[in-house]
Amino acid sequence: MKNIDIQAKEKALDLLRDKSDTKLITHMNACVRCGLCADSCMYYLTFKEAKYIPAAKVAAVSSLYRRYCTFAGKVAPSLVNAKELNEEYAAEMVDLLFGSCTVCGRCVKHCSIGVDIAYVVKKGREMLATMDMVPATLQATVDAAINTGNNMAIPVEEFTDTIKWLEGDLIDEMENPEARIPLDEYDKELFYTLNPREPKFFPLSISAMAKVFYAAKASWTLSTKYYDVTNYGFFNSNTAEATQIAKNLYDEVHKLRGKKLILGECGHGSRANRWEGPNYLKKSYDFETLTAVELIGDYIRKGTITLDKSLNNEVFTIHDPCNLVRNGGMFKEIRFVVNSAVENLVEMNPYGNDNYCCGGGGGMLAMSEYNEGRLKTGKIKADQILATGAKVVITPCHNCVDQLLQLNHTYKMGVKIVTIAEIVADAIVKNNKNKTI
Amino acid sequence: MNWYIIAALAALLICIISFAFQFFNLIKAGAPRDLSEKSGDLSGAILYSYTKAMMPKHKESAYLHMPTYAAGLIYHMGTFLSLALFVALLIFRFAGVEIPGIISLSIAVLLIITSLSGFGILLKRIVKKDLRYLSGPDDYISNLLTTMIQLLSALYLLFPATEPVYFVFAALLFLWMPVGKTKHVLYFFSARYHLGYFYGWRGTWPE
Numbered sequence: 001m002k003n004i005d006i007q008a009k010e011k012a013l014d015l016l017r018d019k020s021d022t023k024l025i026t027h028m029n030a031c032v033r034c035g036l037c038a039d040s041c042m043y044y045l046t047f048k049e050a051k052y053i054p055a056a057k058v059a060a061v062s063s064l065y066r067r068y069c070t071f072a073g074k075v076a077p078s079l080v081n082a083k084e085l086n087e088e089y090a091a092e093m094v095d096l097l098f099g100s101c102t103v104c105g106r107c108v109k110h111c112s113i114g115v116d117i118a119y120v121v122k123k124g125r126e127m128l129a130t131m132d133m134v135p136a137t138l139q140a141t142v143d144a145a146i147n148t149g150n151n152m153a154i155p156v157e158e159f160t161d162t163i164k165w166l167e168g169d170l171i172d173e174m175e176n177p178e179a180r181i182p183l184d185e186y187d188k189e190l191f192y193t194l195n196p197r198e199p200k201f202f203p204l205s206i207s208a209m210a211k212v213f214y215a216a217k218a219s220w221t222l223s224t225k226y227y228d229v230t231n232y233g234f235f236n237s238n239t240a241e242a243t244q245i246a247k248n249l250y251d252e253v254h255k256l257r258g259k260k261l262i263l264g265e266c267g268h269g270s271r272a273n274r275w276e277g278p279n280y281l282k283k284s285y286d287f288e289t290l291t292a293v294e295l296i297g298d299y300i301r302k303g304t305i306t307l308d309k310s311l312n313n314e315v316f317t318i319h320d321p322c323n324l325v326r327n328g329g330m331f332k333e334i335r336f337v338v339n340s341a342v343e344n345l346v347e348m349n350p351y352g353n354d355n356y357c358c359g360g361g362g363g364m365l366a367m368s369e370y371n372e373g374r375l376k377t378g379k380i381k382a383d384q385i386l387a388t389g390a391k392v393v394i395t396p397c398h399n400c401v402d403q404l405l406q407l408n409h410t411y412k413m414g415v416k417i418v419t420i421a422e423i424v425a426d427a428i429v430k431n432n433k434n435k436t437i
Numbered sequence: 438m439n440w441y442i443i444a445a446l447a448a449l450l451i452c453i454i455s456f457a458f459q460f461f462n463l464i465k466a467g468a469p470r471d472l473s474e475k476s477g478d479l480s481g482a483i484l485y486s487y488t489k490a491m492m493p494k495h496k497e498s499a500y501l502h503m504p505t506y507a508a509g510l511i512y513h514m515g516t517f518l519s520l521a522l523f524v525a526l527l528i529f530r531f532a533g534v535e536i537p538g539i540i541s542l543s544i545a546v547l548l549i550i551t552s553l554s555g556f557g558i559l560l561k562r563i564v565k566k567d568l569r570y571l572s573g574p575d576d577y578i579s580n581l582l583t584t585m586i587q588l589l590s591a592l593y594l595l596f597p598a599t600e601p602v603y604f605v606f607a608a609l610l611f612l613w614m615p616v617g618k619t620k621h622v623l624y625f626f627s628a629r630y631h632l633g634y635f636y637g638w639r640g641t642w643p644e
Contacts, residue, residue, distance in 0.1 A: 022466035023631050029459075030624035033571040036498035036505065050570035059571065072616040080617060081573030109636075110497040112509070113621060114486065114628040116635065275639060278472035289474070329476055329640030353641060 004087055004131050012127040013085065016065045023119065028065040031058045031115045040110040042356055042377045043100045052100055054107035054117045060093050061124040090133055097124040098135050099370045102377075103235070104322040104357035118327075125237035134236040141232045141366040145245050150228035151366075152196040160224055162199045166207050174214060181210050182221040184256065190220035190295070191258025191287075193229035193249065193273075195266040195398035202398065205265070208425035212296060215428045216304045220262070226252035229264045230399075231272035235363030243280040246273060253287055260288040262295050265419045267321030267397035268361065271328055291324065293396050296424055297333050300340050307427040312342040316423070317390035319348070319381065319404060320355040321397035330396075337420055338394055341427040346388040356380050358395075360403025375410050378403060382411040396420040441604040442527075448611035449523075455615035456623055463627055469634050482637020486629045490642065505561065508554040515551020515587040518544070522590050523607055541594040548591035555584030579617040582610045 018024055033055045038044045043052035050056060063083035066073035073082035083089060105118040128134060134142075144153040160183065167181040182188065190213075198206050213220050226248045233242025253261050263270040270291045278284050290298075299305045318338055324330040331352045338345060348355065359378030364370060381404070385393055393404055393415050404417045493499035499506040522544065529536060559580045562568045585606050593603040613619060636642035 019462065020466050022463050022627070023469055025463060025466060026624055026627040026631055030621055030628040032618050032621050033568075033576055034498070034505075034509070035565075035568050035571050036502050038567065039501050040497050050567040053567060053571060055571050078574065079578070080575045108632070112496065112498040112506075113625050114632040116628070116631060275471075275473045278474075279470075282472065284472045284474070326641060327639065329636075331641070353644065 002087060002091070002133060004085075004090060004133075008131045009085060012130040013064070013068050015123065015127055015130065016061075016069055023116070024123065027058075027116050027120050028062045028069070030113050031055055031062060032113060033059065034112055036112050037107040037110060037117065040107040042102070042104075042106075042359065042380050043373070045380060046373075046377045051096065054101075054111075057096055057101055057124075058115060058117055058120045060096050061120050061127070064089075064127075090128065090131060093124055094128055094133055094135065097121050097128065098138065098363070098367065099373065102322070102357045102359065102362035102364055104361050105327050106322070106354070106356065109326060109353060122237050125235075126239065129236050129238040134238065135367050135369060137368050138232065138236050138363045138366045141363075142236050142238065142241050142245075145228060145230070145232060146241060149225045149248065150196040151230050151232055152200050154196055154199060156224050159199050159227070162203060163206070163222065163224075166203055166210065170207060170210050170214065174211075176214075179210075179214050181206070183224050185221040187257045188219045188221040189259045190218055190262045191253045191256060191260065192220050192222050192227075192262045192264065192292075193269070194222070194227050194264045195230055195269060196228050197398045197402060198264070202401070205398070205419050205422055208419070209264070209292065209421040211425040211428065212299070212305065212421055215430075216299050221256060221258065223252045223256060229266045229269035229273065231269060231276075232363060232366060234268055234272040234276060235366070239280065242272065242276070246277040246280045249273060250277065250281060250285065258287065260290055261285070263289065263291045265292050265396040265398055265421060267323035267328070267399060271323040275328070291328075291330065291333075291396070293324070293330055293333050293337055293420055296420065297337050300337065305424075306429050307341050307424065308429045309339075309341055309343045309427055311427045311429075312423055313344065314342075314392050315344050315346055315388075315390045316342045316392045316394055317346050317348055317385060317388040318351065319358060319385070319393050319395040319400055320352055321395060321400050322355070322357050322361055324396060325355065326353045334396060334420070337424065341420075341423045342394075346390050348384040348388055356384060358400045358403040358407070360399050360406075365399055365402055374403070375406065378407045379411060382407045382413055385415060386411075386413055390415065392416045392418055392423075394418055394420060394423055439601070439604075441601045441608070445523075445604040445608040445611065446527075448608035452611035452614050456620075459615065459620070459623060463623075469631065471638055473638070475638050477637045477640030478643065479634065479637040482642035483630060483633030485643035486633030486636070487626075489644075490633075491629075495644075505558070508557050511551050512554040512558060512584075515548055515555065516583055518548065518551065519587045519590045522548075523586075526590075526593070536594070545591040545594040548587045548594075552584050552587035552591065555580060555587060559584060575617045578613060579619045582606065582613055583619065586610050 035053055037054040041054050064085050066080050067077050067082035072080045101121050103118045103121055107117045141151045145151040163181050170179045171177055231245045233245045263273055274289050358381050359374050364374045401417050562572055589603045589606050592599045
């Protein structure tokens with residue numbers, strides 16, 4: 001068991017002592033431990049153990065708050081469920097807050113009180129990060145992003161080669177030498193970002209978005225150094241690291257003088273940049289930040305691209321990424337784009353803001369020590385997908401794609417997993433010529 | 438004035454001051470600050486958070502647990518009725534006003550029903566393994582005091598001789614309220630506000 005340095009412990013507890021954070025004070029005092037949140041959590045539903053009830057995760061943090069930040073907790077801790085922070089307790093927190101929660105926030109929406117359980121879990125993670133207790137695998141992912149510019153540590157040369165190869169294919173496919181995947185170009189309208197999983201494992205999703213940009217005659221570029229939309233600092237909850245990663249992207253947009261930051265298909269990456277980024281950097285962004293879904297939606301509305309949904313004629317379903325939908329407000333926009341691109345959409349039950357996490361959120365995909373739990377909890381998603389009868393699952397998140405592919409294999413679902421750019425690219429027709437590109 | 442009434446009044450004063458202090462701290466901390474670009478209808482979402490989002494069909498914690506939800510609703514109505522009654526009874530007592538028998542009886546019957554809901558919820562916490570896991574002394578004390586004040590209010594209305602017990606329990610409840618989880622009487626409203634703010638800023642709510 002890791003020894004906790006007294007100074008680190010005090011720094012961690014200082015996070016709870018912040019009297020200027022009204023949200024913190026509220027959520028540390030609001031839970032009544034009714035336990036009705038249990039059925040909203042995929043960990044509880046899978047394992048049926050009380051420790052997985054979201055209220056127990058709240059208690060892991062609020063018990064410390066009561067012990068160190070309230071009068072009653074200081075004088076009569078056992079009376080008000082206040083707990084001491086020690087090595088054993090912190091180790092339990094690691095398993096509970098990192099290993100048993102995807103921070104999907106499904107329990108938040110359904111809490112009888114309205115406790116922001118995900119926020120409390122992240123606060124607990126932040127405390128653990130302060131005590132240097134982030135699971136090593138997750139920390140390695142964050143370190144890679146900080147040290148190399150992307151979380152998979154892809155060297156610039158390798159990335160450039162991949163993009164050049166994809167550009168060659170695009171030129172061949174479009175039969176037009178002006179079909180491009182621009183790199184490090186200045187003064188472009190759109191600064192596009194990717195999940196590093198794309199150049200590493202799913203290059204065709206880059207091609208798909210390049211096709212959309214080509215059809216839209218977009219002015220766009222990728223950076224060769226800072227193209228990574230992800231921010232695992234959001235998951236390890238080390239604010240300094242999350243800020244550094246967000247700042248790298250912010251500075252790169254400025255360096256290349258991009259007008260709009262377009263967030264590639266990644267749920268947490270979109271959240272970390274669109275909603276959290278300005279708060280990490282403590283300043284409003286002076287450029288527009290849009291998700292790829294919103295950009296494509298805009299293209300469709302304005303007639304910049306034309307889609308023929310009959311080109312996508314299988315049965316489709318949507319997996320809603322938690323950070324884009326419940327925590328990002330993209331429910332309607334995703335439906336608009338998908339319904340414009342496919343003929344036959346069957347929704348899961350539940351779906352949208354109530355949808356279950358795929359099981360790979362919260363940094364789970366990076367933490368191999370929790371693989372078993374991740375795949376077991378993912379059965380809920382697998383069952384949801386199978387119940388729709390769909391042959392293709394659309395999800396605008398590469399983390400979700402990765403988890404869904406693993407679920408597809410584990411539970412023998414026999415479905416295809418695609419991103420929104422992929423189905424849109426497949427449905428694009430040349431304007432007025434009714435010819436696919 | 439009897440000692441137990443003085444004790445209850447003193448406890449009430451401590452309770453009010455303590456809650457005022459906690460409320461002041463919340464206000465002093467200010468509204469949430471978000472530097473990202475707002476995308477939704479903030480005031481609509483906050484209103485939604487206090488209203489439609491609380492309806493059973495919008496919350497699994499309600500529609501998957503209807504008996505508990507109903508019991509909780511009744512129980513909370515009883516709590517607020519008891520608190521209002523405490524003030525009313527004091528005023529009537531000092532003003533020498535007698536509550537008509539039929540009204541006393543009606544309120545007492547209501548409070549017996551609400552306290553039964555409270556005991557039901559307490560029993561559930563004791564019996565169910567998962568709830569026992571979540572619970573500590575605070576959970577039992579909070580429930581017991583809140584339930585007992587409802588029952589004792591009813592008994593006091595029916596049998597005035599129970600007055601000392603009633604006021605002693607009221608004093609205990611007032612002392613415990615700002616300390617135990619009963620303080621959610623304040624933080625519930627703040628939590629709903631923050632939830633509405635969070636979802637409203639991002640355009641998730643109103644649904």
